[in-house]
Amino acid sequence: MPKIPASERDAFYEARRTQLADVALKLWAEQGFDQTSVAAIAREAGVAKGTFYLYFETKDALLEDVLRRNSLLPNILKLIDDLRDRSLEDAVHGFVRGAWRHLCSHRDLVLIALRELPTHLDEAQRMFERVMVPANALLADYLKERVDPARAEEISLVISVRGLLGMLLSVFLTQEVLGAGRFLPVSEDEITFTIAELFLHGVTRPTS
Amino acid sequence: MPKIPASERDAFYEARRTQLADVALKLWAEQGFDQTSVAAIAREAGVAKGTFYLYFETKDALLEDVLRRNSLLPNILKLIDDLRDRSLEDAVHGFVRGAWRHLCSHRDLVLIALRELPTHLDEAQRMFERVMVPANALLADYLKERVDPARAEEISLVISVRGLLGMLLSVFLTQEVLGAGRFLPVSEDEITFTIAELFLHGVTRPTS
DNA sequence: GTATCATGACCAACCAGTCAGTCATTATCA
DNA sequence: TGATAATGACTGACTGGTTGGTCATGATAC
Structure with missing residues (x-):
């Protein structure tokens, strides 16, 4: 003993x-x-x-x-849960801001995940199944209740959600890792606002 | 001799x-x-x-x-050049389809570039400067002439373009590399249509 | 005394890059 | 024509260096 x-x-x-x-x-x-x-x-x-x-x-x-240790799933789920009782517009802007801050505070993990993704394809696929597929489905379900059904018929909501996450990730990478900010400085607010607006209304919405 | x-x-x-x-x-x-x-x-x-x-x-x-040998710049420039005399709607749909096919036919290169990006940061940054920054600027300029000036004031066109490319890349990766197609099969047309529509009008446009 | 934690020399495996030498083909010349 | 020389693509054993992982030994605390 x-x-x-x-x-x-x-x-x-x-x-x-x-x-x-x-x-x-x-x-x-x-x-x-x-x-x-x-x-x-x-x-x-x-x-x-x-x-x-x-x-x-x-x-x-x-x-x-x-x-x-650094699984992102709980944080993502919490982020999605916080959207429940808000308007679509509010929810999307809030989600994008939250996800962006989340990316910034997990910079190292994002880099590692990205780098090891192609080398550990099996594990990456399993993690994708466990984390991203359910998170994607949750977000798509959320959208299905709020988006004009005719529009939801026209485009794929699942692909839309995947595209939104992709926008976030790639803009984060170009900005924070590839140093795109050096060529054309853009504020965090400008970035998150643009991404959220693009997702909501695209490039064509006239100012209200 | x-x-x-x-x-x-x-x-x-x-x-x-x-x-x-x-x-x-x-x-x-x-x-x-x-x-x-x-x-x-x-x-x-x-x-x-x-x-x-x-x-x-x-x-x-x-x-x-x-x-x-596999530089993507010429193809991207050609892709952009082909848009010149088309309507915004047509041009975006055409660009997205072209870029998607381009990604599919350069699958290996995309994987390598992505994988080596974090390990060869200096080279990645140089390549980003040489290839993506000019291509981005070209596309942003193109948009500036076609998009409602009020909207162009509201959102950042450069970030928008970067977001569009990010959507393409990430959906390609989840679909082709992580095997997202296994969970929810989506056709190539459905993917490119959704991405282009999202960029043009977002999730909110009512059907015409 | 003994249970736990810590050490760093050591090993086998691997890798990028080198180099002395092989060999089939071609050129030269008697 | 046949003997000899030159060429250059090709080879694989070898070197110096690094790495993941092991283990006999030492230090510390109770």
Whole structure:
């Protein structure tokens, strides 16, 4: 029977895991998964390489854990839930602003997910099924109740939702990662407003 | 004086380079740049590793060449040029269809570009400056002449264009790479129509 | 004393890139 | 015509370096 209570040991163990996972998230976003050695992660965390293997079986196990820890699903679901009692116009503008801030605050994770997507296609597909398909369906259902049925007949709401998320992601990437802001500075408000308006009315709506 | 004319030897040389570049494009799209060894590329092309280095200085030089060979800029410019004398509605629908087909026929290149984007940030930024910024500007200029000035004041046309391209890219990725078609089959026409309509009028336009 | 945590030298595997040498074809010349 | 020399595409063993993962040993706390 150990002198140190199990709960305390477990807490320390979990803290170390968290620390290593956080360091890995940071380094992977900077240099990529393959380009970041286990030794580098351990060094950055201030421990020896061997110590790393006390907390994670393999490097891949760490990746799995990092992705699990940072699952975006709960946040997305909360974001969608907040829309319930608002007008379509309000809801879309609110969702876009919330999603944008969400992207900004999870910059590292977005970069890693994007980079590892093609290399870990199976896992990416599974995650897409688990996270994006249901979130997409929720949003599409929400729209179905608010959008003119004739319009909903004409265009695909599921593709529309996927397009909205795609706009957000790609504008975020060009702006924050590729440094598009250097060529043509655009404010956060201008970006989220434009995306929401495009989704709601497209480029043709006359000013009210 | 050699019997084999220089032109013929050069043609052979160029054919080998092309062959190696094609093989690399395929393997990189499947497994990624880092995960594909030079030996694997040579093997797939049916030559020895040493032979590879007769045609390319380094592995990175091959990447550069592959990207140069497959530059998307000319096609994009042509696509934009074809819009000149058409109505906005027609032009947007035509552009989206053309761009979609273009994505489909350059699936491998899109995958590689996306995958290597975070790892080769400098090069990605340079390519973004060279290709996407001018293409974006062209499209935005085109829109400026056709869109209600009041609307163009309200939303950012540059962000709109970037959003349109983002929609295309992300829907393409979810559909073709993540296999979204398995959950909810959508036809190519339905996809391109929805994206174009979303860009033109958003989700709210009533049927005419 | 012993249970826990930590270490870093070590190993096998892999990789980009090199280089000395092979071989079929072609050119030159007797 | 036949012997010899030159060419250049091709080869694969090899090098220097890096990596993921192991393990015998040490440190610390109780």
